[in-house]
Amino acid sequence: MNSEMRSSHIIICQNIEERSALLIENLKPNRCVLFQPEETNFKIEISKMVIAEAYIAEETVKYLIISARAFTVEAQNALLKILEEPPRNIEIIIVTESKSVLLPTVRSRLQIMMEHHTTVHDKVEIELLKFNLGELFRFVKAHERITKDEAKTLIEAIYYRATAVDGITLSEKQIERFDRSYRLIHANARPQPVLTSLLMTFLKPKNAR
Secondary structure, three states: OOOOOOOOEEEEOOOHHHHHHHHHHHOOOOEEEEEOOOOOEEOHHHHHHHHHHHOOOOOOOEEEEEEOOEEOHHHHHHHHHHHHOOOOOEEEEEEEOOHHHOOHHHHOOOEEEEOOOOHHHHHOOOOHHHOOHHHHHHHHHHOOOOOHHHHHHHHHHHHHHHHHHOOOOOOHHHHHHHHHHHHHHHOOOOHHHHHHHHHHHHOOOOOOO
16 A cells, blocks of 8 residues: 555655655555645635635545645634545645644644654753743854754754643744744744744743742
8 A cells, every 4th residue: 555645644844845746646546636835825815725626526535735834824724624524535635844834723633744854853952941031042142143944943943842842832822933933934034033032932921930
């Protein structure tokens, strides 16, 4: 049986274009429909196209492949119904670079497959449970000369540290900030202010015990 033949899921990888092409090749002879926006964001207009394609009746399994680096909240919310209850013979595969760009409501509906290396995640030197302004400025200063790709990796590392190492349950605000930070870096924003804004969500209020 083809290793790609599985139910709807999310693939997290480094090269989404290459991975999507390989996915289509491996899923043959099944029909695959690729939704890959030319611009950065996967917008609600494309979600409507996905939904329309999902409701076209099929005699055999059809795969809808959603490949993007960033997604608007509206686009993701529009997909929730077909992710929860896909039409007959429809499987949906989302291919993206970081699970932090997806809403918790999307991630909870699909199995997540991590395909890129995550060893860097264990090395991020930051204690989010004891985070303060001094640590924030030290961390941002230490990474002031990083490249765009390094900044993306660092954002993923912070997400991993928060959820997998420190066991923090992220708030909706923090999840949205991870999403926004990743998109800003992809749009060539300067890493320092983006990292500062992201990390400030982990600062404890002065009156917190």
